[in-house]
Amino acid sequence: MGRFTIPREEYMRSGHVGCQGCGACHAMRYALKALGPRTIISIPACCWAVIPGVWPSRNLDVPMMNSAFEVTGASISGIRAGLDAQGKRDIQVVGWAGDGGTADIGIQALSGMVERGTNVIYIMYDNEAYMNTGIQRSSSTPVGAWTTTTPIGSTGYWEADEKKDMAEIMVAHRTPYVATANIAYPEDLIRKVRHAMEVQGPKFIQIYAPCPTGWRMDPGRTVEIARMAVSTHLWPQYEVDHGIYTINLKPKKTDLKEYVKLQGRFRHLPADFVDAWERRVDRNWERLLEKERFTRELVEKGLLPFHPLHGSSGKRPGGVGSHSADLPTADEVREDGE
């Protein structure tokens, strides 16, 4: 008999009200399998504010609160502080927000949360637009995409700007653990969430989550398209653990045209645009390989991993995430005169 590679426990029951083939639903289901029942989730305005069901129904078996669109970082800071004040340190606090709630309206609260060293896991499920309000572009929408605020029209008014690189923004915050994940690679996703649970301080995971409704694609091909995002090198699967880059999958590159072809949101793109885009994707991939190589060099020189000064809400060690518990606290560093 084969070994199960995905936990059998379910904390997301059937009966969600998301669309058919919704990648965001896969993302939550796998993440909760990793997180388990001692988890509290805060969800801002986004598709996932609706997906659990209409009151009084609810398909999640963990406590959750809804919060305003832009406050996820502050909300989970508050949950962590409230639990810490009551000595409840063994509970995972998770923010679960879309790309709009993360990269746009919520980036200020997220930046503050990370800068304060808050001991939480922030998960951004990335469906690359404001889906809940009907497919408007976000700063995470890929270049070239159709959305309802980047309609093609007669002038080719598609999304003109490149996707904002949230993972790199989080790396620049010296976030102890940053990872990208993808619903087509559940074992990898679960491993990353589990690792995040062990790390002290803020953790950021960005999950690629296809949206058949917004991407104008066949809901039966969600996983296939998600795999192609990785094989085209468009969506590298990597993690940055205390500053050290690791690319988790280095697949043989496949054609971006094949990926584009399956999604109505790219239907209008001329072939030379896709070619130019692909060259940019290749350069991004090369840069990432270099970052992996370079940060390994820094490890050899003793410059990485970096040691965060902060623990949860300040100086108190302990609680969930023991990974860096052996690292110096702010007080110890001060004593060392470092």
Added chain:
Amino acid sequence: MRKVITGNHATAYGAKLSRPGVISAYPITPQTTIVEHIADFIADGELSCEFVKVESEHSAMAACISAQNTGARTFTATSAHGLALMHEMLMWAAAGRLPIVMVNVNRAMGPPWSIWADHLDSVAQRDTGWMQVYCEDNQEILDTTIMSFKVGESRDVLMPTMIAEDAFYLSHTVEPVDIPDQEDVDAFLPPYDPPFKLDVDDPKGFGSLVMPNNYMEFRYLMKLALDRARERIVEVDREFEEAFGRSHGGLVDLYRCEDAEYLIVAVGTTSSTVREVVDQLRSEGEKVGLARIRVFRPFPVDEVRAMVRGVKGVAVLDRVYSFGAFGPFYTELIAALYGQDERPVIKDYLVGIGGRDVRSKHIRDIYSNLKAVTRDGLDSETEWIDLNRPGGGA
């Protein structure tokens, strides 16, 4: 223990004595020293709580909401633009039925920039569901902070409270304040024990999507909660008096109103000047009293109706104007009295907007004017007092 301290220092003591689990706040003049005093308390080991130093007031309120949702008592303080930035989250706190306590230092809104006393900031949050208590002195701020936790946390209320203190007149002015002993406050204010919270052993969802067939009931429950709060505020004021020997007047603080023919209605620190003038006028044989509206939400409808019985004329002093209408305290008073058989002449006087001093002379002038319009009929519903260019383009 008696100390000579500012309103902001009294605020910090009130918060500390209430033993909050979490404080989250962001600095803004003239609230800043509240945050600083709290930081000092924590740094000196006098206060043990989580202090979440957020990057904005919006996040401060969001953090308080989420922390309170876990079952922790929370406190914050802000002013003017900070309060305005919180607007969305104020509604979230109230509808989330989270009895957060916040002190708002009443400051004028820009532009033009101004940091002085004005009630527009808090009055503009009138319909959020928060209780609002306007204080007259530093002792009242400290005591009201403690009382507000008790009122808000009552199982049949579960609503947040905003305590309003006038910029500089209270925030930065020192007065002798009695600081109660911690044991006495502990005996008065039991630990926060909400009926529902974020709990991994009893997982519940908060704030899920609700259809129109149920939404209205949630709002109706909030209405009932604030109706009940009217009684709780008075009860808790009485309990406080039993425990600490002082009362702040419950919903409306009446001063020399027995047998009064004229009432001056005031809010916040203007009341102290009115008190002085009432004493002068009484000694001159005038039958006048002060009615200080202490609680603006829930509005003290019954108290207002009772207080005008037998009264001929009422002057409302509004430190805020609702553009295109009237002063808000005036409007509320009129609304409570319309439909009563006996109605006095009521006139609205706009005073002290943006921190302009309201002097005894102004109050005496207002009183003379009130007597005249009561006798001769209203000249206009509202009058702006002490304008630099009366009738001009000021």
